[in-house]
Amino acid sequence: MANLKINAMGLEFKNPVLTASGTYGFGEEFSEIYDVSILGGICSKGLTLNGRSGNTGIRLWETPMGLMNSIGLQNPGVDSFIHQELPRMKSYNTIIAANLGGHCDEDYYEGIYKLNETDVDLIELNISCPNVKSGGMAFGIKSAVAYDIVSKLRKICKKPLMVKLSPNAENISEMSIACEAAGADGISLINTVQALAIDIKKRKAVFDNIYAGLSGPCVKPIALRMVRDAAKSVKIPVCGLGGIMSAEDVVEFIMAGATLVQIGTGNFIKPDIAVDIINGLSEYMDREGIKSLDEIRGII
């Protein structure tokens, strides 16, 4: 049988398939449906230093083969995560990544200090949040801003650090290079694409925040392009995501250069989709006589 193991960022993953932040909670609900220890890893809901109650108004909107969301990082805060969620998550016997967001440097520092002292395996740094100091522009738009925050955090972070890039970045290749230069152990992409929906009956934007993030199958062709751009630009591992719904989609991301992948919106469409995908990947490899995913990684 095919060997799905992946060594990356100093960690051993059972297989390349993780679940994406914000689409999997802290794993508890899914553990009632299937054995989540089959996963390569779980990325926690996006955490902020202090808890947040998230955005007002409508938070979800369906688009053609896409989902727009404006959850607004509702989360219990890093402390609560460490005490209420992490112990159970660690019992799942898979790689646990804490997805950490922040609105200023200090938020990130304190979050990292706290996570340093836990047995979380990996920190996924979400740099898509609006940066209060840069006038609300996200950390993840300009490479120089990202370089600055990532290199500062790299110095204090005792865990492997994977930086999650926004597709709204001005230049994905430059951004990837900046993160690598700043010492990131890996990068993941894409986060959601900034988008707008309008309710013409109400003559208003659907979301109170006006813009929201687009995900799902509709963004896959864009995500694949960006993953290839990133993978061609850096040597650190790239974790690819955006619209993955099948094992074949995973293979595409790997051919585009991804070492790992994440399933996001797909978890909503068929809640046990990760099981199908992991099994499907292993069947694909057997069928195609592929012994290791290294054989097809980055061949495009």
Added chain:
Amino acid sequence: MANLKINAMGLEFKNPVLTASGTYGFGEEFSEIYDVSILGGICSKGLTLNGRSGNTGIRLWETPMGLMNSIGLQNPGVDSFIHQELPRMKSYNTIIAANLGGHCDEDYYEGIYKLNETDVDLIELNISCPNVKSGGMAFGIKSAVAYDIVSKLRKICKKPLMVKLSPNAENISEMSIACEAAGADGISLINTVQALAIDIKKRKAVFDNIYAGLSGPCVKPIALRMVRDAAKSVKIPVCGLGGIMSAEDVVEFIMAGATLVQIGTGNFIKPDIAVDIINGLSEYMDREGIKSLDEIRGII
């Protein structure tokens, strides 16, 4: 009945609905299906100074609610357009825009000089083509590069000039402002989104050029966001497009700030879609008691 007339860029459009470059040929084929004089305008297939035979390999690929294309600007060249196509197009009794692309400044200059001497109504400047001098990076990525070429062309161009922006631009607001500052009479957006498709059976990119352009309903939420960004940044009229499939979609673009709109991929899905959309728009206005689209333009 609702008044759909739009005055913009010194031209009077019967209604705000144009057809998009590359999806309508030069109008001839559609004139066999319906009376194309009902349109607000027609944007010609993208022209280059000299004709081009376009890209090799597969040129079309369907994605979830999207279409990827890599036609490679196959076109007969500006001269042939002027002599073979324009006279017939002008007989359609609607605004005729020549969509002009180029790979270096000189291509654009010569194209404009030639079009200056014709009775074409409008020039839509496609700045998404790779710019040979800037090492293949498109004119439409960096605002400064766009500013440079648009201001040069503005000086020699005797026709209203609408610059067509790429969604791959680093920053849509900056880009819009740059085009306005350079003297553009209007901007249109979005062109196709750079994307990747992989044929996992062949273990190859689907397209010989690897990347291709994504269009259709899947990009609409992204296009809407960019149109709003642009419309909030400039005073010149914005022509919005990307995934329009219905009169309701048009209303969304207008609420996001568009003065005009274009139908692209929709022309393939239902070849007489423009008829439905123009009628639907007028019915919508009557139903909602809207006398002029000014009442709802840019209200988001």
Added chain:
Amino acid sequence: MKVVKSKIIKNEKVSKNIYRLSCEFAGIIKPGQFFMLKTLDNSYLLPRPISVHDLCENKVVFLYRTEGKGTTKISTLRENDEIQLFGPLGNGFDIDNLSGKTAVVGGGIGIAPLLYLVKVLGKNADVFLGFKDEENSYVVNEFKKYADRTIVVTEDGSMGEKGFVTDFISYKEYGTVLTCGPEIMMNKIINNCMENNVKCYVSLERRMACGMGVCLGCTVETKNGNKRACKDGPVFSSDELVRGE
């Protein structure tokens, strides 16, 4: 709670825009719980939340109104076609802690979850059903099978009483009111219950993506902070809700 491909036993139109769908299913379900339904094609993306209307041996029944893409697509399914069911989901009505006599009040398609509720409650509940008119009424006789008293109210009086269903309930008689229907109806009931010191539970609707509590998209603002309609609800005690919603 599980994800299954289920075979459709029947999908019949019962009234204008209203369909009843029976699917193979074996399992325990609490009244007020729901499933996420998805056709197997890709004509829409997210599964749609639909309440359990009835549960019989080896089959679950849904009653739904065609609203948009998803429900319209579901309405085209026929016998032996398959559908993806995910559930049962949500808390359901807390029927073990009812005190006094119970009123069950439904308006329009909001009656969907109430049939199974009434069936399980047995003869202990009075049922109030509100519709626009006779043409837009459905499954009334099903309720009559299970409930002692079924009061039907239509806005134009074309069936049963004339007026709004909320005006035909003698609130004081009841220990608890359980309700599902348009927000405006439920708000009126909540107000009346408060005035009369009657316990009131409402089943709420929110846009949902996951249906299982992970996406945090279906927020209900409560006095104890944000709750998830799908997991902490859809049934909430009216005491808990932050009003003015």
Added chain:
Amino acid sequence: MKVVKSKIIKNEKVSKNIYRLSCEFAGIIKPGQFFMLKTLDNSYLLPRPISVHDLCENKVVFLYRTEGKGTTKISTLRENDEIQLFGPLGNGFDIDNLSGKTAVVGGGIGIAPLLYLVKVLGKNADVFLGFKDEENSYVVNEFKKYADRTIVVTEDGSMGEKGFVTDFISYKEYGTVLTCGPEIMMNKIINNCMENNVKCYVSLERRMACGMGVCLGCTVETKNGNKRACKDGPVFSSDELVRGE
């Protein structure tokens, strides 16, 4: 050429993965022309090109193989459902300029456009049909109704002759060969025709978006430059083609 919503008269399975669809249509069609077909839901985006298999009074008939999303979706349509038809499109076979005896050669689902062709040609054509095996053969008897001679060839000999259909044609006998089928089959026929100085017309397949000549997505490289399979084709004279395709 027009866009219509057409009612489905029949959509029947005729063999493994092969369906025959009859839709209401009135108009003139040339053999070899095609339509762009789209179901009215949004389970896929682009209309699919399908050749005209037969034309009867007030109905057009298609023969198609389920390949992917689009054709599979079309196969689920039933009587009285509606479908969007756009056409007829393409040049069709130039049947007014045939010289000598004509051979019509089809392989697999490539036989689809040939029935209507043979029907229009009358008794003047010999028909050669190639299939993998008997199980994967279809509508052979229909051809026999219209053609004087119908030679069937299967790779395993389970029906008709055994071998490849291309080997059963006495090319010298014919003035023109008209063909549609797998590229490998058509290439062999082109070569044989060239050797024997026989005119040869092939119907080509390309991915299509518009079907009407505006998107330039369906390029066929010819000695006179790029041509559009949808508008300048799908039928091309083999002389014109740049080989090695």
